[in-house]
Amino acid sequence: MCGRPHIGGMPALPSRPDRWIETRPEGLYVRPGDFYVDPIRPVGRAVITHGHSDHARSGHGAVLATAETARIMAARMGAAAPSTQALAPGVAMAIGPVTVRLVPAGHVLGSAQVVLEHAGCRVVVSGDYKRQADPTCAPFEIVPCDVFVTEATFGLPVFKHPPAEAEIARLLDSLRLFPDRAHLVGVYALGKCQRVMALLRRAGYDRPVYLHGALIALCTLYDELGCDLGSWLPATGAAKADLKGQVVLCPPSALSDLWSRRLPDPLIVAASGWMRIRQRARQRGVELPLVISDHADWPELLATMADTGAGDIWVTHGREEALVFAARQQGRRARALAMVGREEDDAE
Amino acid sequence: MRAFAELMERLVYTPSRNGKLRLLTDYFGRVGDPDRGWALAALTGDLSFNAAKPGLIRALAAQRVAPELFGWSYDFVGDLAETVALIWPEPAVPAAAPGLGEVVTTLAASGRSETPALIERWLDALTATERFALIKLITGGLRVGVSARLAKTAVAAMGGRDVGEVEELWHGLAAPYRELFQWVEGRSGRPVIDDRTAFRPLMLATPLEDGELERLAPADYRAEWKWDGIRVQVAGDGRSRRIYSRTGDEIGQAFPDMLEAITFDAVLDGELLVARDGVVAPFNDLQQRLNRKRVTAKMLADFPAWVRLYDLLAEEGEDLRPLPFDARRSRLDAWFARVAPGRMDLSPMLPFAGWPDLEALRGNARARSIEGIMLKRGDSPYLAGRPKGPWFKWKRGPLTIDTVLLYAQRGHGKRSSYYSDFTFGTWREGQEGWALVPVGKAYFGFTDAELVKLDRWVRAHTVERFGPVRAVAPELVLEVAFDSVHRSSRHKSGVAMRFPRIHRIRWDKPAIEADRLATLESLIEG
Ligand SMILES: [Zn+2]
Numbered sequence: 060m061c062g063r064p065h066i067g068g069m070p071a072l073p074s075r076p077d078r079w080i081e082t083r084p085e086g087l088y089v090r091p092g093d094f095y096v097d098p099i100r101p102v103g104r105a106v107i108t109h110g111h112s113d114h115a116r117s118g119h120g121a122v123l124a125t126a127e128t129a130r131i132m133a134a135r136m137g138a139a140a141p142s143t144q145a146l147a148p149g150v151a152m153a154i155g156p157v158t159v160r161l162v163p164a165g166h167v168l169g170s171a172q173v174v175l176e177h178a179g180c181r182v183v184v185s186g187d188y189k190r191q192a193d194p195t196c197a198p199f200e201i202v203p204c205d206v207f208v209t210e211a212t213f214g215l216p217v218f219k220h221p222p223a224e225a226e227i228a229r230l231l232d233s234l235r236l237f238p239d240r241a242h243l244v245g246v247y248a249l250g251k252c253q254r255v256m257a258l259l260r261r262a263g264y265d266r267p268v269y270l271h272g273a274l275i276a277l278c279t280l281y282d283e284l285g286c287d288l289g290s291w292l293p294a295t296g297a298a299k300a301d302l303k304g305q306v307v308l309c310p311p312s313a314l315s316d317l318w319s320r321r322l323p324d325p326l327i328v329a330a331s332g333w334m335r336i337r338q339r340a341r342q343r344g345v346e347l348p349l350v351i352s353d354h355a356d357w358p359e360l361l362a363t364m365a366d367t368g369a370g371d372i373w374v375t376h377g378r379e380e381a382l383v384f385a386a387r388q389q390g391r392r393a394r395a396l397a398m399v400g401r402e403e404d405d406a407e
Numbered sequence: 408m409r410a411f412a413e414l415m416e417r418l419v420y421t422p423s424r425n426g427k428l429r430l431l432t433d434y435f436g437r438v439g440d441p442d443r444g445w446a447l448a449a450l451t452g453d454l455s456f457n458a459a460k461p462g463l464i465r466a467l468a469a470q471r472v473a474p475e476l477f478g479w480s481y482d483f484v485g486d487l488a489e490t491v492a493l494i495w496p497e498p499a500v501p502a503a504a505p506g507l508g509e510v511v512t513t514l515a516a517s518g519r520s521e522t523p524a525l526i527e528r529w530l531d532a533l534t535a536t537e538r539f540a541l542i543k544l545i546t547g548g549l550r551v552g553v554s555a556r557l558a559k560t561a562v563a564a565m566g567g568r569d570v571g572e573v574e575e576l577w578h579g580l581a582a583p584y585r586e587l588f589q590w591v592e593g594r595s596g597r598p599v600i601d602d603r604t605a606f607r608p609l610m611l612a613t614p615l616e617d618g619e620l621e622r623l624a625p626a627d628y629r630a631e632w633k634w635d636g637i638r639v640q641v642a643g644d645g646r647s648r649r650i651y652s653r654t655g656d657e658i659g660q661a662f663p664d665m666l667e668a669i670t671f672d673a674v675l676d677g678e679l680l681v682a683r684d685g686v687v688a689p690f691n692d693l694q695q696r697l698n699r700k701r702v703t704a705k706m707l708a709d710f711p712a713w714v715r716l717y718d719l720l721a722e723e724g725e726d727l728r729p730l731p732f733d734a735r736r737s738r739l740d741a742w743f744a745r746v747a748p749g750r751m752d753l754s755p756m757l758p759f760a761g762w763p764d765l766e767a768l769r770g771n772a773r774a775r776s777i778e779g780i781m782l783k784r785g786d787s788p789y790l791a792g793r794p795k796g797p798w799f800k801w802k803r804g805p806l807t808i809d810t811v812l813l814y815a816q817r818g819h820g821k822r823s824s825y826y827s828d829f830t831f832g833t834w835r836e837g838q839e840g841w842a843l844v845p846v847g848k849a850y851f852g853f854t855d856a857e858l859v860k861l862d863r864w865v866r867a868h869t870v871e872r873f874g875p876v877r878a879v880a881p882e883l884v885l886e887v888a889f890d891s892v893h894r895s896s897r898h899k900s901g902v903a904m905r906f907p908r909i910h911r912i913r914w915d916k917p918a919i920e921a922d923r924l925a926t927l928e929s930l931i932e933g
């Protein structure tokens with residue numbers, strides 16, 4: 060580990076990060092700074108990569124995150140949100156002997172990689188990330204490091220996400236072909252929802268997008284934070300006839316809910332990286348599967364490991380065995396951290 | 408290839424017939440020749456390759472991907488063709504993608520030893536969706552839930568025509584069907600075909616409604632048994648021999664014994680049955696012969712095919728369809744006496760003086776292989792489709808049984824938010840006392856209002872969930888109607904029903920009063 064060359068004199072042995080970073084039941088623990096990254100149980104001090112509920116939990120004493128993530132946590136948790144200190148991207152901050160920086164991860168608005176430096180060694184905890192462009196958040200930045208901690212949600216070579224714009228074009232084509240049917244799109248409330256809206260706008264779709272009630276709070280927040288989603292309306296209360304041929308967004312769980320009955324002859328759409336697998340789409344009764352993901356696909360996972368130049372790869376969650384195998388084929392040391400508590404499927 | 412692959416993809420996921428039709432007509436209208444014609448042939452089953460076995464596809468992928476990664480991926484995806492389509496590493500600069508027509512003509516023109524290199528080159532040039540369509544096409548596994556008839560209906564709809572018109576031409580045409588598309592698009596006249604054994608669209612009967620009989624004059628009508636087999640059209644011209652299903656699909660391949668009997672120059676309408684020395688076997692026996700690609704000598708011996716004739720549509724090139732039924736029947740009788748074809752007999756006419764005679768016949772018609780009575784006007788010409796009036800089918804009453812609802816599954820499309828597929832059972836005494844054993848599944852027979860009530864009942868009485876299926880408390884009695892029941896080794900209950908549908912929902916009846924399996928078994932015929 061930490062095999063970076065040093066100049067002159069006796070080499071000061073860099074401290075091995077597996078001695079100062081531990082996996083505990085609460086999550087990834089940075090011992091010299093006495094804090095966790097994305098802990099799944101309440102802890103004293105936490106650094107949070109992004110606002111998804113499997114990474115940002117309530118009940119912590121103090122939280123460090125980007126300003127956007129802090130706003131998202133407040134919007135999701137209300138009074139239960141922990142007190143959060145905002146750290147601007149790229150700005151270094153010392154926590155004990157550890158230097159911490161947050162660097163954009165390209166996953167959702169506010170998402171960040173956590174760059175940890177201690178005793179001559181740099182560890183990047185990437186949280187969830189993607190490399191594909193996303194109009195609703197800052198792009199992923201490569202940080203050269205010794206240890207790269209990566210997710211592996213789509214860690215199999217069958218996962219290759221097509222350009223999201225091409226998938227949006229398929230949705231628009233379906234609206235042309237079925238102008239009498241509401242197109243009900245299942246999207247995750249944070250990130251996917253707003254990305255789909257922004258992509259629709261870029262494709263020239265200018266009608267209002269109708270939203271399930273569970274999506275409204277975060278879209279309001281995105282609006283406040285200056286992310287242009289175009290015009291949207293609550294689906295609840297809209298006349299059935301007015302929803303013909305419109306795009307209606309809802310959480311994936313509402314696709315087969317009683318809720319969908321208010322729509323005129325709904326055509327079930329889902330936007331998720333899992334839609335690449337036919338069986339997944341069929342199980343959910345999806346008529347138009349769109350492969351749009353906020354996670355890195357297989358080629359991106361492989362390219363990112365190489366781009367960081369990390370000699371060590373730690374895999375947090377997803378299909379670890381294949382990614383560990385591929386990292387070793389690249390000539391890197393690799394291991395799975397066996398982190399628990401990350402949602403794998405619907406949270407995508 | 409892109410438009411074809413996208414069409415296949417959408418068809419697979421689109422449950423409704425109208426949705427499929429719209430996708431098909433849009434595709435045929437947008438895509439040019441010859442690609443759309445090859446796509447049509449692929450959908451109607453007139454284009455089938457066995458250019459590659461799944462093993463070859465897997466071997467090609469193994470050259471590109473580490474076996475560990477392939478194994479984990481295959482485990483996750485669960486389907487070989489899909490795994491290969493998804494995992495295929497895409498070159499940084501893809502080659503020019505082939506069109507569907509190019510794939511079809513190149514494959515047809517190349518030898519077996521050349522196909523692996525061809526397939527590899529194409530896989531390098533295509534996207535994942537296209538690769539999947541290609542693999543399914545060349546391994547002969549293209550199944551998208553579209554019948555040949557539906558594909559033809561879509562073509563006919565492009566020109567506002569009836570599917571019967573396309574079916575009548577079909578066997579005189581060949582892929583890629585340029586003249587067919589030109590005709591439906593109004594750019595040329597109807598294609599001229601000369602084929603005595605071409606399919607003639609069938610004349611179908613309408614069900615006899617309650618009270619309708621009193622309005623009909625008995626003297627105008629002729630009566631025959633309605634046979635419980637498969638409606639077929641048998642056509643020969645001395646050289647070619649054909650057996651068509653009611654939708655014009657050729658099914659002769661599965662019935663070589665019948666084909667052999669077509670030694671004449673005539674087109675006949677009749678019922679395909681399994682019969683031993685003229686004695687008709689239960690429908691279950693016929694089922695052993697349906698949908699078989701290969702027919703073994705044992706199957707031919709155990710389940711010999713037979714056709715019971717009831718109409719003569721053409722004789723030695725003369726079209727008899729404009730003649731009245733009575734005249735056609737006389738011609739049929741004379742023809743049969745003269746030709747004496749093997750493996751065929753005549754469906755007898757049922758003499759009757761008035762409706763009460765027929766009513767009695769129908770009431771006693773519990774014999775195997777009789778579904779009811781056909782009524783045909785003596786002066787009716789043979790018309791394609793289902794004209795109302797000249798022909799009626801008067802089915803014998805359905806059988807019914809009281810069952811208990813056991814499982815409900817969410818439906819598809821419009822019904823995807825409703826529990827609309829119902830599995831029901833009857834009582835059987837086992838080692839641990841009386842228990843309910845599933846005997847069938849029904850997903851129609853109820854009104855929309857009843858569906859809403861059933862759905863609500865299922866949600867309120869769920870005891871367990873498995874994916875889209877819910878097990879419910881065994882408390883609701885469903886009266887199920889069905890046409891017949893036969894033995895089945897594939898079902899746990901040992902029986903299988905034909906056309907089960909929900910007849911009545913017995914909200915009032917306690918589950919303990921539902922029927923026993925033994926009651927159902929006693930209704931098995933033959
Ligand atoms: Zn996330």
Ligand SMILES: [Zn+2]
Nearest residue numbers: 111113187401
């Ligand atoms: Zn995550």
